Amino acid sequence: LAKTTQPISMDSYEGQEVNITCSHNNIATNDYITWYQQFPSQGPRFIIQGYKTKVTNEVASLFIPADRKSSTLSLPRVSLSDTAVYYCLGYSGSARQLTFGSGTQLTVLP
Amino acid sequence: EAGVTQFPSHSVIEKGQTVTLRCDPISGHDNLYWYRRVMGKEIKFLLHFVKESKQDESGMPNNRFLAERTGGTYSTLKVQPAELEDSGVYFCASSPYLGQENNEQFFGPGTRLTVL
Secondary structure, X not given: OOOOEOOOEEEEEOOOOEXXXXXXXXXXXXXXXXXXXXXXXXXXXXXXXXXXXXXXXXXXXXXXXXXXXXXXEEEOOOOHHHOEEEEEEEEEOOOOEEEOOOOEEEEEEO | OOOOEEEOOEEEEOOOOOEEEEXXXXXXXXXXXXXXXXXXXXXXXXXXXXXOEEXXXXXXXXXXXXXXEHHHOOEEEEEOOOOHHHOEEEEEEEEOOOOOOOOOOEEOOOEEEEEO
């Protein structure tokens, strides 16, 4: 999952569902797909992780198609406080360090 | 449970000076990571400790950077001498496990370093 591609920015309105798609064409068999969220002046925070099909937690859902070359983070009924940068990430190296891309700046409008 | 803490939150120094950043991981987390974001760039990995041992420092930019982790608890990252290009935000993260599955890394708020 070393190289991921996701939109640079997205706008949405309060109460809408937001879907952010990430492309990871070179995903390896043992790679997990992980999403983090970062607010201004804070460190990144784990949202959700998945390997295949669908994963849901109290914050978001993650949809992964059978070929696993992409994934979609779904945020239900966003609010202003969901304005943040969202990263689609993989782990790399023996240290399992996170490999950050540019992320997607989500702006939720009133 | 206390999260990852970093000190100071901001540091402004002049080129050539020395700065030491500190990270206190979540208690019991053996894995400690340092990352940084320099101006306009993506967050990049610097190094990784398991307890007190450096496991991977492949991301350290040069020998002006020295990281330590005393007794496997807190960690320090020293920059000596600091250069203008070292300005950025330095993040520390910790995790209890090493692996991909369920390996959530908990990040601190970061230290913003400005070198003038």
